[in-house]
Amino acid sequence: MPSEQPPASQEPASQEPTAQATIVDVALRAGVSVATVSRALRNYPNVASATRDRVLQAAGELSYVADTNASRLASGRSNTIGVLAPILTSWYTGEVIAGVEEVLRDAELDLLISTRGLVDRRDAFEVASAFRQRVDGMILVDAYFHDEGARMNRAGIPTVVVGEHMAAVPSLSIDDRLGGEMATRHLLELGHRRVGLIGGLITPDVVSAVLDRRLAGFHAALAAGRLRRDRSLIAEGNFTIEGGRRAARQLLANDNPPTAIFCLSDEMAFGAIQAARELGLSIPRDLSLIGFDDHPVAEAIGLSTIRQPVRDMGRVAARLVADIIDGHEPVSRHLPQAIALVARSSTAAPSR
Amino acid sequence: MPSEQPPASQEPASQEPTAQATIVDVALRAGVSVATVSRALRNYPNVASATRDRVLQAAGELSYVADTNASRLASGRSNTIGVLAPILTSWYTGEVIAGVEEVLRDAELDLLISTRGLVDRRDAFEVASAFRQRVDGMILVDAYFHDEGARMNRAGIPTVVVGEHMAAVPSLSIDDRLGGEMATRHLLELGHRRVGLIGGLITPDVVSAVLDRRLAGFHAALAAGRLRRDRSLIAEGNFTIEGGRRAARQLLANDNPPTAIFCLSDEMAFGAIQAARELGLSIPRDLSLIGFDDHPVAEAIGLSTIRQPVRDMGRVAARLVADIIDGHEPVSRHLPQAIALVARSSTAAPSR
DNA sequence: TTGTAGGCGTTATCAT
DNA sequence: ATGATAACGCCTACAA
Secondary structure, three states: OOOOOOOHHHOOOOOOOOOOOOHHHHHHHHOOOHHHHHHHHOOOOOOOHHHHHHHHHHHHHOOOOOOHHHHHHHHOOOOEEEEEEOOOOOHHHHHHHHHHHHHHHHHOOEEEEEEOOOOOHHHHHHHHHHHHOOOOEEEEEOHHHHHHHHHHHHOOOOEEEEOOOOOOOOEEEEOHHHHHHHHHHHHHHOOOOOEEEEEOOOOOOOOOHHHHHHHHHHHHHHHHOOOOOOHHHEEEOOOOHHHHHHHHHHHHOOOOOOOEEEEOOHHHHHHHHHHHHHOOOOOOOOOEEEOOEOOHHHHHHOOEEEEOOHHHHHHHHHHHHHHHHOOOOOOOOEEEEOOEEEOOOOOOOOOO | OOOOOOOOOOOOOOOOOOOOOOHHHHHHHHOOOHHHHHHHHOOOOOOOHHHHHHHHHHHHHOOOOOOHHHHHHHHOOOOEEEEEEOOOOOHHHHHHHHHHHHHHHHHOOEEEEEEOOOOOHHHHHHHHHHHHOOOOEEEEEOHHHHHHHHHHHHOOOOEEEEOOOOOOOOEEEEOHHHHHHHHHHHHHHOOOOOEEEEEOOOOOOOOOHHHHHHHHHHHHHHHHOOOOOOHHHEEEOOOOHHHHHHHHHHHHOOOOOOOEEEEOOHHHHHHHHHHHHHOOOOOOOOOEEEOOEOOHHHHHHOOEEEEOOHHHHHHHHHHHHHHHHOOOOOOOOEEEEOOEEEOOOOOOOOOO
């Protein structure tokens, strides 16, 4: 029951709101100052509840939303977390981001994403420095950026690294060496004596600790099984399906080809499966294959693998930065993540 | 060779820059006004090149970067494109985002990402309205948000939809009906007479035009082959691997099971492959399978499919919004995308 | 070509 | 509990 017609200026005839209402509009309508509006809307304790109600109502009627940029400029907080990753299209990166997004959504934080090739590390610096002023915290996927991680932290922007264990930066990662060992041991226990490995240096000049550690585990398991290292049983797979395919063809073209191959990622294993099919080899009869990750497709096609909780890692990383931003010092600098061997139908005893 | 010690205030002893330089600092150092700095840094034409050089140098020395929020507040532009998608972890969404990111990186635009379940369409409204003031343009993945798309456009925020053909909003999509027909016809031409379909309504109350169209193509092909519709040959797969698996088990438990199945996404086909393996069925001997998408794993495991250029669609969408923002009216409201049948080893003539 | 100064919409400090 | 008002850092007429 409209007791009085409001001033004409208040409600324009057209359906579409001509311009966004500002805090002044709300203040006017609620009959309070802008400061009070600001406080009421952000649930400050020192606001009379009657006042708060009036403000809320006015804001609702005007469908007012505080301008992000103005608020960020004034408060110095961006309410945004940045994610920097080498590539977006790997399953790994996708899962991390999904986990992060899940948490940020609940925390009402924005998610800003950027990619930078592994090659251009210099680029990464620029991105990070551009990020510096528009994020309150950062998550670095993989460690290609770890220099930046330390730098960002020193610059006061909480940054955590996912996928590498680092001294200078809070990080969460699995025990890659153990993973390499578990996978290899599984093959040895099945009776394999010639075990190949498909790894993946993206570029010659990028040294990845992850690969080194998995490789170290591989070698450790071989040594424990009294097997000698054989360089001809190792090939680069570039962490892609196609790379895995090429690497597998290379290994299988060997005079004395492996009876089992450990692929450092499931995606490379998919490529190896393709290669086997093309060569008319049957899995696991002619060739055993084990991957790394537990990609959902691995379960579908029965690929044995080492499972790591990637989505979880994204979640945990997001909570960690959010907490640090809120002033809680991280309980520990490093959060180790559990892995598990998942034996499926792609691994079996060798037939010869 | 340090000829002179610079004034102490200029270079603090500590390594880390205490605070970000502002435009005033640059102006002071270059001996010009802030307005000139602003112009020089943004490559305005009306700046003497000597002046510009001095400004650039000063900015470089101070490693100055304009504050994003301040500049956005003042200019009213966010230089950000928002992407809203139902889920982040599907291959499809990942590819779209990767394509978008590629273009935005070159265009120096930020990428803001948000997800909203298909179920909470109301939520989508809120997100979109929250996005309104922090993006210059939007890309909607799938059409669950198409109402919002129209609304955003009316509100002056250029918005395009990827994956659905829409009247009210610029969009790019494939001919889903044709795709459904091509896949089905392929199976019929191989001689199959009992063809199943695994589709995927995410929730009962979401009506997806994509599914409807592919289904229509399926039915059209059946009719052309003089085959009758059979509701018992259609199952929901939820667009996930696990959903595909369940749906396949359901179809194959039929009294008179299909000899071929058309899956509306490759991921559902992966699940169907799993189901077949679990049931001891060999592909393609006992069961032919065709998917939709051309997921990279499809090639690896030899899955026949309908290929669509998803990454490209992301690229095109991003260029489209960027262009519209720059004032270029879109050449056309809808950009059709090409698809192709890719026949691999998962489809063959029925053995019975 | 360059400088001056008034916004942009909030937040936060200091009174009251 | 509430109100003025000065930042926040940049952009952009308008002047010179």
